[in-house]
Amino acid sequence: MKTDTESHLRMTQRRKEGHEKKQAAADHEKGLLIVNTGNGKGKTTAAFGMAVRVLGHGMKLGVVQFIKGALHTSERDFLGAIAHCDFVTMGDGYTWNTQNREADMATARKGWNEARRMIESGEYRMVVLDELNTVLKYEYLPLDEVLDVLKARPAMLHVVVTGRHAPDALIELADLVTEMRLVKHPYREQGVKAQRGVEF
């Protein structure tokens, strides 16, 4: 795309006008229900990127990791050490490691009890429910119960739900939904393994 100075100026002016119009139309704040789904990378990391923003503003953050409890994660080391962050991990690792549906359901329930407490407390500005989509896909928790708690959340609370296979009813209820789409992945194509700093 070649642009000379004049046509660049026209283009950026049009963009500025468009941007200002959009901003003027967007005039209120509310707690958002945010869903990161899809088969690509970035669902959990995008949640933690927002977490960084929340913490940077000095706001209180809650995190419940539903599936990754058995895995050591540096995000837990890092965020969990911050005073205005409550970071809870549940789960005995991925379901294909535990091979026990009843145990998975009990663990999901314990995680959900923590999540519900955080949501209903009114103390948090953002609550991240990492891999809740996966829990819902396997029906480890009743979808209706989860949706009811999310609907009744405090007006200014942002809730971020991550994981593949977000249920349709959750997408319907959500304010902001992003699908992380895999374009290229080095596991598959180059035999590169999961690496510290990138995957965990």
Next chain:
Amino acid sequence: MKTDTESHLRMTQRRKEGHEKKQAAADHEKGLLIVNTGNGKGKTTAAFGMAVRVLGHGMKLGVVQFIKGALHTSERDFLGAIAHCDFVTMGDGYTWNTQNREADMATARKGWNEARRMIESGEYRMVVLDELNTVLKYEYLPLDEVLDVLKARPAMLHVVVTGRHAPDALIELADLVTEMRLVKHPYREQGVKAQRGVEF
């Protein structure tokens, strides 16, 4: 999806086998060129989520923000305060605010000089080049020069490039590419404005 205990067990066993097979095939580590693009939310936040992992492991992180220099961001407050993170912001805000192509190009060059220094130093485990795609789309920097530096990076350095409109040649060179696809956005649909903790 209803599953009784037995079929659940079969399914999770198959998954476990598939997962183990994939892991066995993926046997080496390398510094990845990671690109987050698309029109959805999560490109920058997913980069900062990986940044949290890198910092949680005690590894050194570099960040150059190419476009957002004029905006106050809490990620800069938060990550920039960490000892093993070098966080540099360049740019006078979005191009539709500056209306000056020559100034944008000079700013992009300053940012790139910092980025290049970080990449070539061998001191970092990850370097995040936030909104570099946007800089390349507007041809504020020569694409070939950028690609040459990325190709010659240290073997274990991860570089993360974010922004809409990633150039084809960058996608071609990259190891891991994710498209953040907008499914639903509250600006557009509900007139909700950009909010602290979510957008900045």
